[in-house]
Amino acid sequence: MNYLKLFRFPQLLLITLLLVCCKTNTKSSDDNVSDQPQRQEQGQQQGPSVENLLEEMDTDNDEKLAKSEVQGPLLDDFTKIDTNKDGFLTKEELENAPRPERRGPRENNTESEDNVQRDFAVTVNVDSSLFIKESLLSEITQEEHTLSNGTKALCYVITTASQPQEHKMGPWCPTHIEDGKDKGGIWFKDDKVYDVDGHFIANLKEFYSDEEWALFREDGSVKVTETQEECEGAAKPDVEEQYHNYCVECLPDYYREKQSTYYIPVKPLYLEKSNALGRDGIGIAFNGVNFEAPAPTHAILAAHTLAPLDDAGGHVNPHAGYHYHAVTGATKEVAQNDTHAPMIGYAMDGFGIYAHKDADGKASTDLDDCNGHYDEVRGYHYHAGSAGSNQVLGCLHGASGSMSVKG
Structure with missing residues (x-):
């Protein structure tokens, strides 16, 4: 079987x-x-x-x-x-998937295998007024929707164009190995962030200890995708061979017609078992741009391509348009009344997402695998991973709504 x-x-x-x-x-x-x-x-x-x-x-x-x-x-x-x-x-x-584990008959009075909901003393509902109105394509409404665990719940319906209001998008790839950091974005390795300037491009062989890297030509110009067709040939798991050793730059104008619709539960439901992150967004910033699961660096680097993020932690792909893989402090933040890290958006399960560090510059040390924990002010909530971690969230601990993209 x-x-x-x-x-x-x-x-x-x-x-x-x-x-x-x-x-x-x-x-x-x-x-x-x-x-x-x-x-x-x-x-x-x-x-x-x-x-x-x-x-x-x-x-x-x-x-x-x-x-x-x-x-x-x-x-x-x-x-x-x-x-x-x-x-x-x-x-x-x-x-290569393993066969399903064979389960014996369930005896009476044994613990249920269902993913049990836990109620906390404090649960904070989603505050729809925090979203930037200029980022929305229509007013936020409420609608009953089926969540990831099969339950139905009242959800906010949020439709955006994934276009940030607080910062510009890009740049991503420098065009020459003598370009400064203002001409490119950022990249990450081993939990550290690096400026993708001309010097960085020129030294990729040493950076990755791999002689196959060659993103620039003899005249010093950087090989950058320059059209939508080139972008789509390079920005996929099986990078087309002609775009190996390219800096991948997909422009927002290629996908300006895309619309993202989110169904986020008004009241989040915490589940004992966490859920792995899917492709269709893990959360939403207050500017309507989605937070994505970790970038597939294994596929990117295997083709000796680079897909830089801009200084806000975002880039563009054909599936989602503009989206974030890192939180750098460029988006709207909601300050807290204590020293706790500011709030930056909501996860797909309705729990709040907060910045990596608090007002004193300290990161929380008691986070679970999903980057979440509980306090008596904010209830259960998440903290974004460090900008160099390639992980905004590790997983989701709530019953998730859904996100779809069209256009």
């Missing part, structure tokens, strides 16, 4: 499980591969191939599956299958 069968044929699964429970004298098909022909003779159908599964579920056609695109047992074991922890399931990971 594999994930493909479990996902595609729920009725067949139920029949199969009933047969397995009744046949106590035969070996499990998971334990004996040679039983496969016998099962087929008994009429059990084969599930779809990985290619068919990707074709059916890969809604954004990026040849991988985000958590928001899957369901059933595949969703339950998403983190286990996602071996490189980038928030996506690739074809290779699906093909």
Whole structure:
């Protein structure tokens, strides 16, 4: 039994499980591969191939599956299958997916395996008035919506163009190895932030200890994507070969028609088990720009490409338009009445996101794996990772709404 069968044929699964429970004298098909022909003779159908599964579920056609695109047992074991922890399931990971763990019958009075909701003494509702009105494409409304755990809740519906009001977007790539830091953005490594100036581009071989880096030509000009077609050839997991050793710069004007719609629960619901981050946004800044899961640096660097962020921690891709992978203090902040870090936005589960450091320049040391903790003023909330960590949040601990992009 594999994930493909479990996902595609729920009725067949139920029949199969009933047969397995009744046949106590035969070996499990998971334990004996040679039983496969016998099962087929008994009429059990084969599930779809990985290619068919990707074709059916890969809604954004990026040849991988985000958590928001899957369901059933595949969703339950998403983190286990996602071996490189980038928030996506690739074809290779699906093909190598472990079989579902066999569960015995549930005895009476045992603890439920459901993801239990926890109520805190303090839970702070989303304050929709904090969003910058000029960033919205329409007034914020309320609507009942199904959350990630299957429950229905009242959500704010927020529609934006992902265009910041507080800062300009870019620049990202310098055009010559003699350009200063004002001509480029930033990059990160080992929790540190570096200015992507001409000197940085010229010294990538030493920076990564890899002789294959060559982002500039003999005349010192930097190889930069200059059109939407070039941007889209370079800004994807399987970078087209002609754009290896390029600085990737996708401009906001390429995707100015994109609209992002968020459904965020008015009252957040904390769940005991955390949820891995998906592709479709992990939160929203007060300027309407989405916070994204970690940038897929393994794919970027493997092609010897660089996809710098601007000084605000954002860049552009064909899927989401302009978005943030880092928090640098460039966006709207809501100061607190104590020394706590300022608030910068909301996660998709409705819990607040706060800056990395407090007013005294100190980072919290008691955060969970999602970068969250609880206090009696703000309830449960998150803190953004450091700008060089490539991780705004580590996961989500609440029942999430959803985010979609069109245009």
